[in-house]
Amino acid sequence: MICDRIQELLAAYTENDLSVGDKALVESHCIACAECAGLLAALKQADAVLASFPEIEPGPALIEKLSRIPEGKRRRRPILGFFLKPSLQPIFTAATIFLTLLSLYFFNPDRKAFDKAVSRQFHRGISRIERLYAKAGAVTDTLGAYANSVFVALKAINPLGQGED
Numbered sequence: 001m002i003c004d005r006i007q008e009l010l011a012a013y014t015e016n017d018l019s020v021g022d023k024a025l026v027e028s029h030c031i032a033c034a035e036c037a038g039l040l041a042a043l044k045q046a047d048a049v050l051a052s053f054p055e056i057e058p059g060p061a062l063i064e065k066l067s068r069i070p071e072g073k074r075r076r077r078p079i080l081g082f083f084l085k086p087s088l089q090p091i092f093t094a095a096t097i098f099l100t101l102l103s104l105y106f107f108n109p110d111r112k113a114f115d116k117a118v119s120r121q122f123h124r125g126i127s128r129i130e131r132l133y134a135k136a137g138a139v140t141d142t143l144g145a146y147a148n149s150v151f152v153a154l155k156a157i158n159p160l161g162q163g164e165d
Contacts, residue, residue, distance in 0.1 A: 002029065006036050014043045 006029045012018050013026045030037040
């Protein structure tokens with residue numbers, strides 16, 4: 001458990017970014033733990049190798065070429081680029097289907113016959129619903145009457161013997 005904590009601090013230790021207490025903790029642990037000491041040595045060696053690489057300054061011609069890259073690579077956004085978003089495609093599909101059906105309705109030469117057929121089907125459905133509702137009401141009334149008669153019969157039998165003085 002302590003090795004995990006020390007290994008988190010090793011990079012900061014090699015860069016001298018630790019407090020005095022943490023630095024002493026890392027040093028004392030690395031004396032006792034060969035694994036953490038080996039990791040610290042590997043980090044120091046990697047820092048030394050990286051420090052030995054020479055820094056190269058780019059020439060003015062390269063800097064000029066690099067500075068011109070954004071100017072040449074600018075992409076022009078389409079004026080109506082908002083409509084090209086993939087998240088809007090289902091909405092546009094639904095709108096297209098709706099407008100197609102609407103145009104088929106309005107430009108249909110037999111629109112009056114279509115309206116009449118739709119109205120007839122609508123009223124047939126409403127009358128079926130009314131009949132079904134009436135049947136359901138009759139069933140609930142019948143069940144209510146049976147419940148009352150069962151309640152009266154149970155009260156007359158008095159199976160628990162309650163109410164007798």
